[in-house]
Structures are given as structure tokens and as C-alpha cells.
Amino acid sequence: MFELKNISKKVGDGYHIRDVSLRLEKGSLNVLLGPTLSGKTTLMRLMAGLDKPTEGDIIFNGESVLGVPVQKRNIAMVYQQFINYPAMTVYENIASPMRISGLSKSDIDKKVRSAAELMKLSEFLDRTPLNLSGGQQQRTALARALVKGAELVLLDEPLANLDYKLREELRVELPRLFAETGAVLVYATTEPHEALLLGGNTATLSEGRITQFGKSISVHNNPVDLSTAQIFSDPPMNMLNVKKSNGEIEFEGEKASLPQELVSLPDGNYKVGVRPHHIQLVKPSEDTLTVTAKIATTEITGSESFIHIEKSDYQWVALTHGVHRVDIGETVPVYLNPSDFFFFDGHDKLVASPARLQGENN
Amino acid sequence: MDKPFNNKAWFLVLPVFILVAISAIIPLMTVVNYSVQDTFGNNQFFWAGTEWFVEVLHSQRFWDAFLKNIAFSATILVIEIPLGIVIALSMPKRGIWVPFCLVLMSLPLLIPWNVVGTIWQVFGRADIGLLGYFLDWLGISYNYATNAVDAWITIIIMDVWHWTSLVVLLSYAGLVSIPEAYYQAARIDGASKWKVFRYIQLPKMNRVLLIAVLLRFMDSFMVYTEPFVLTGGGPGNSTTFLSIDLVKMAIGQFDLGPAAAMSLVYFLVVLLVSWVFFTVMTNLDADAPEKGVQD
Numbered sequence: 001m002f003e004l005k006n007i008s009k010k011v012g013d014g015y016h017i018r019d020v021s022l023r024l025e026k027g028s029l030n031v032l033l034g035p036t037l038s039g040k041t042t043l044m045r046l047m048a049g050l051d052k053p054t055e056g057d058i059i060f061n062g063e064s065v066l067g068v069p070v071q072k073r074n075i076a077m078v079y080q081q082f083i084n085y086p087a088m089t090v091y092e093n094i095a096s097p098m099r100i101s102g103l104s105k106s107d108i109d110k111k112v113r114s115a116a117e118l119m120k121l122s123e124f125l126d127r128t129p130l131n132l133s134g135g136q137q138q139r140t141a142l143a144r145a146l147v148k149g150a151e152l153v154l155l156d157e158p159l160a161n162l163d164y165k166l167r168e169e170l171r172v173e174l175p176r177l178f179a180e181t182g183a184v185l186v187y188a189t190t191e192p193h194e195a196l197l198l199g200g201n202t203a204t205l206s207e208g209r210i211t212q213f214g215k216s217i218s219v220h221n222n223p224v225d226l227s228t229a230q231i232f233s234d235p236p237m238n239m240l241n242v243k244k245s246n247g248e249i250e251f252e253g254e255k256a257s258l259p260q261e262l263v264s265l266p267d268g269n270y271k272v273g274v275r276p277h278h279i280q281l282v283k284p285s286e287d288t289l290t291v292t293a294k295i296a297t298t299e300i301t302g303s304e305s306f307i308h309i310e311k312s313d314y315q316w317v318a319l320t321h322g323v324h325r326v327d328i329g330e331t332v333p334v335y336l337n338p339s340d341f342f343f344f345d346g347h348d349k350l351v352a353s354p355a356r357l358q359g360e361n362n
Numbered sequence: 363m364d365k366p367f368n369n370k371a372w373f374l375v376l377p378v379f380i381l382v383a384i385s386a387i388i389p390l391m392t393v394v395n396y397s398v399q400d401t402f403g404n405n406q407f408f409w410a411g412t413e414w415f416v417e418v419l420h421s422q423r424f425w426d427a428f429l430k431n432i433a434f435s436a437t438i439l440v441i442e443i444p445l446g447i448v449i450a451l452s453m454p455k456r457g458i459w460v461p462f463c464l465v466l467m468s469l470p471l472l473i474p475w476n477v478v479g480t481i482w483q484v485f486g487r488a489d490i491g492l493l494g495y496f497l498d499w500l501g502i503s504y505n506y507a508t509n510a511v512d513a514w515i516t517i518i519i520m521d522v523w524h525w526t527s528l529v530v531l532l533s534y535a536g537l538v539s540i541p542e543a544y545y546q547a548a549r550i551d552g553a554s555k556w557k558v559f560r561y562i563q564l565p566k567m568n569r570v571l572l573i574a575v576l577l578r579f580m581d582s583f584m585v586y587t588e589p590f591v592l593t594g595g596g597p598g599n600s601t602t603f604l605s606i607d608l609v610k611m612a613i614g615q616f617d618l619g620p621a622a623a624m625s626l627v628y629f630l631v632v633l634l635v636s637w638v639f640f641t642v643m644t645n646l647d648a649d650a651p652e653k654g655v656q657d
Contacts, residue, residue, distance in 0.1 A: 070550055085561045086566060
């Protein structure tokens with residue numbers, strides 16, 4: 001078990017990491033999800049022991065490892081850039097951590113070959129990294145981390161520099177490969193869908209703080225606060241301020257009645273988050289909030305269209321399936337179903353999430 | 363009427379052609395012209411064929427100077443390349459001292475050759491030079507004007523002082539381009555400082571080092587100003603390098619034919635050795651890009 005206890009990292013007057021506590025189980029996959037500059041890399045450096053926290057303690061297998069230098073901690077790290085020893089062959093690269101730890105030649109050979117097999121590198125063992133494609137270079141780096149038998153494996157956006165197809169492929173393989181080693185796996189990413197696809201647990205990071213930690217799907221479905229909801233949504237969650245009174249909500253003069261389970265919410269002002277695919281352009285059969293908004297731009301990806309719309313000061317993105325031909329500047333009605341709403345109170349805490357998602361908490 | 367081809371391009375190429383002709387081709391061809399003819403002045407020329415080339419290649423004087431050049435370049439490279447790498451490694455990678463160090467390192471490069479020569483010539487004099495006087499005071503006999511070894515040492519120090527900075531700057535450029543993650547990865551692996559140098563820094567620097575070796579070789583092989591200012595090739599013939607000998611022959615003795623033949627041989631040697639250096643070093647660099655997939 002790997003545990004961070006109230007660790008902080010202060011640089012100058014500002015905190016890069018503030019009061020982070022996490023308990024990561026052996027053999028678990030943990031995603032650090034947060035936008036750029038949210039502190040993912042700093043946190044990983046602290047976990048690795050490359051930097052020391054200014055406050056707090058790091059416990060590994062019941063013992064504090066703060067005083068243990070990084071090379072004695074038995075960790076492995078893979079970076080966004082493809083980091084391999086440039087003058088060594090792939091074989092030597094994979095073997096390098098074991099050479100330092102002094103394994104016998106035949107053991108090293110066996111491990112290198114089986115890791116190369118898993119990473120589909122067998123035919124490239126004699127090449128140097130620069131003679132490989134980006135994906136092969138990163139697989140070499142991953143193979144090096146794999147053979148090391150590290151107890152803590154840190155992957156810092158390892159797939160970010162790879163092309164789409166390779167990323168998909170490796171994303172499926174990675175958790176499985178490392179799960180077999182029983183290591184604590186930490187995976188940093190900026191992409192919400194990657195956290196969901198990897199499964200496991202997710203810790204959302206915002207400005208150096210962990211906003212929530214739990215099963216990826218439950219963090220996604222029931223974000224505790226607004227910033228977690230924002231981090232765990234791509235494109236960003238659409239926000240609107242509504243006023244609730246009796247069984248109704250009001251937004252910019254438009255009204256809609258609430259579903260039964262939300263009627264009991266105290267009356268008052270709420271911030272509401274709506275996921276992009278819940279802004280509908282076609283009137284659904286249910287009772288909805290109907291808003292007339294102006295179309296700003298559209299992005300068509302083929303199977304999906306992102307439609308950017310504006311309503312007074314609000315800017316929203318609607319995600320619709322298929323290709324929608326809409327004219328920029330045109331005013332159209334869009335339909336929002338209150339049962340898709342995430343309600344946040346004045347302190348940005350979640351007070352209600354869509355009822356159908358609550359069962360998936362655990 | 364639309365012509366798919368016309369001769370307009372020639373007009374665009376012409377200025378460059380004229381410039382190159384004036385600066386390189388015409389002087390070179392003049393030298394070639396001299397090298398195969400004999401002249402006694404009055405603009406009278408007699409065909410000499412390969413006579414001068416044969417004479418130059420069989421003359422002890424040429425090979426003496428040639429060996430001196432080789433010895434000089436080899437010494438320079440052996441000192442300047444490792445020294446430059448060591449200095450580059452010890453320079454700060456970031457912080458307020460970086461610009462300071464860079465300016466300090468660039469200063470010698472901004473000083474013209476003959477000024478460097480004069481500085482050291484005065485500096486090393488036993489009667490008025492700080493260094494010469496100090497060494498004399500210490501009881502070390504040092505006189506570049508009479509002792510060949512002292513003259514060599516002085517010229518080598520001059521060149522090291524003048525040009526190590528170039529190696530430093532090139533190596534430094536190579537070093538700072540290494541992503542921080544490499545060093546982190548090495549720390550995690552528990553690699554020693556030497557291993558970091560051997561397996562990360564050196565391989566990442568090899569391209570700039572190749573350029574440094576090439577530039578320093580070519581430049582040091584053409585050494586002229588320093589020995590010329592210091593002793594004019596002396597004492598005796600001890601610092602008479604090819605370039606100095608060439609000038610003596612061409613302007614001192616007015617032997618234009620042999621001098622032209624010698625300068626062509628000299629030019630070809632620099633070209634050949636540089637080419638060999640380049641080919642060997644790019645092949646040593648196992649990352650020949652045409653072999654594998656690049657992205």
C-alpha cells in the first residue's frame with residue numbers, strides 16, 4: 001500500500017501541491033486527472049521521491065520513505081516524451097535497470113525477451129531508439145518500466161505524444177500488463193475519457209488539490225463539486241444559473257417543471273451543469289427547458305458534431321450525433337431536460353446529480 | 363504567349379554566380395594556372411605540367427611543415443574537446459548566471475587572431491610581459507623566441523585560450539537541449555554521474571561535437587596568425603607551419619609556381635581530412651537515420 005499523508009509542496013509563496021492525501025492499493029490502477037498545470041507532474045515527482053514535499057509524509061508498506069533516495073525506492077516512471085538511452089540498443093535499454101540491480105545474465109536475457117514479446121518489440125531488439133517509430137520508442141520505455149519489477153509505477157501522460165490508433169491500442173494493453181506485476185500504478189492524464197476507459201480509480205486534481213478520489217465511473221457520475229465536474233468533462237460541462245421555486249426552475253425567463261425527486265430541493269439559486277450531449281437540438285418527448293440560443297461555430301468530426309452556442313453571457317457546447325447542418329449566426333431552440341442536470345449550491349458543492357446515475361456510485 | 367520554359371532563371375542565378383566567381387572560382391583558377399606554369403616575371407609563362415606538384419611532394423620542407431600541422435591540430439583537438447566538454451558540463455543550466463557565463467565564454471571568440479597573437483606575444487615576454495616575467499621570477503626558464511618547445515607551448519595555449527570557448531558553446535547547446543526527464547529517468551534507475559555522462563549526455567552531444575571537431579580541425583590546420591605574430595615561424599623553423607611556409611615561398615621567395623602547387627595540395631588535404639572525419643564520425647554515430655523509421 002502506498003499512502004500520501006497531507007503532503008504539500010510550497011514553492012516560493014505559492015503551493016504547487018496542497019494538502020494531498022491518497023491511499024493507493026497494491027495492484028490498483030489510479031488515474032490522476034487534471035488540466036495542464038493542475039499539479040499532476042509535481043505530484044508524481046513527489047511520489048517518486050524526485051522532489052521532497054514541504055509538509056506531510058509518504059508511507060510505503062507501513063514505513064515512511066521520505067528519507068529514502070529515489071534510486072533505492074524501486075519505482076519506475078514513464079514520461080510523455082520518449083525517454084530511452086540514445087546510444088543503447090533496445091535490448092540494452094530494457095536490460096539497463098536490471099544491470100544496475102545486478103541480476104544474472106541469463107535472468108536478464110529471459111526477462112528482456114519476455115517483456116519485448118509483450119510489447120511487440122522482439123524484432124527491434126538490436127536497433128537504437130532513434131531508429132524506431134514513436135510508438136516503438138514508448139513501448140521500449142514501458143518495457144523498461146515493466147521488467148524493473150517496481151512496486152510503484154508512475155506513468156506521466158505516456159500516450160499523449162502517440163498517434164490516435166497506437167494510443168487506443170496501448171491504452172487497452174497497459175493496465176493489464178502492469179496489473180500482473182502487482183505494482184501500484186499511477187497514470188496521469190488530461191483527458192477525461194482516458195480515465196473512464198482505463199477504469200480503476202480516479203483522483204481529480206485542480207490547482208494542486210485533490211478534489212475527489214474514488215472509482216472512475218462514480219467520480220464521473222457524482223462529482224462532489226463543480227471543479228471536479230468541470231475536470232471530468234470534455235468538452236467542458238455547460239453551466240447555467242437557475243432559480244428554483246416550488247416544483248419549477250427558471251432560467252432567463254424560461255421555466256420548466258422539475259422531476260419528482262428534485263422537487264424537495266430547497267428553493268433558491270443553483271448553478272447547474274449539463275453535459276454537452278444533453279443539450280438537445282431536437283425536441284424530445286419529455287418536458288424540457290427550452291432556450292433560444294445563437295449558433296456561434298460548429299465542429300464536425302464525422303460521427304459527431306460539436307455545436308457552440310451562445311445565450312446572453314453563457315457559452316455552451318452541444319454534442320450531437322451525426323452531422324448537423326446548421327447556419328452560423330442562426331437562432332435555434334435547444335432543449336435541456338432537468339433530469340440531466342447536476343445541481344451545485346452557492347459553495348459549488350454538488351446537491352443533486354441525475355437520479356439514474358446515483359445507483360452507480362460504487 | 364505562354365512558354366513553359368524560358369531563360370529568365372539565368373538572370374536570377376547570375377548575381378550569385380558572379381559573387382561566387384569573384385570570391386572563389388577566379389582566385390582558385392588563378393592558383394591552378396600558376397601551379398602548372400613557370401614565370402620569370404614580365405607576364406611570361408611557360409608550361410610546367412606537374413613539375414611543381416612533384417617537387418612539392420618530394421620536398422622535405424613540405425613534409426616537415428605538414429607533420430607540424432598534424433601535430434598541432436592533434437594536440438589542439440586532444441586538449442580543446444575534453445576541456446570544452448568539462449567546462450560546458452560545469453556551467454549552470456539555468457538561473458541568472460547563464461547569460462554571464464555565455465558572455466564570458468564568447469569574449470575570446472570576438473577577438474581577432476592577430477590581436478590574440480599580440481596579447482600573448484607581449485604577455486609572454488620575459489622583459490615586460492606579465493607571464494614571462496613571473497615565470498622568470500619563479501626561476502623557470504621560458505623564452506618563446508629562442509626555445510622551440512616554449513614557442514609551441516605558447517601557440518597551443520593561445521589557441522586553447524582563443525577557441526576552447528567554441529567547443530564550450532557548442533557542447534553547452536547540446537547539453538541544454540536534453541530534456542530534464544532523461545536525468546530524472548537516470549536518477550530513478552540509480553545511474554552514476556559517469557553513466558549519465560556516458561549514456562545520456564555524450565550520445566546527445568555527439569552531433570554538436572562532430573561539428574566542433576570539424577571546425578577546430580579545419581581552423582587549426584590552417585593556423586597562421588598566431589605563429590606569424592609570435593615568432594614569424596621561429597625559432598629556426600620550429601613553428602613554420604604549412605601556411606607560414608607557403609607565404610614565405612610565395613611572397614618571400616616569389617616562387618609562385620611551387621607555392622601555387624603547395625597551396626592546392628594544402629587545400630586538398632584539409633578537404634580530404636575533413637571529409638574523412640565527417641564520414642567516419644557520422645558512421646560511428648549508429649543512429650544513421652536512413653536505416654529505420656523516423657518520425
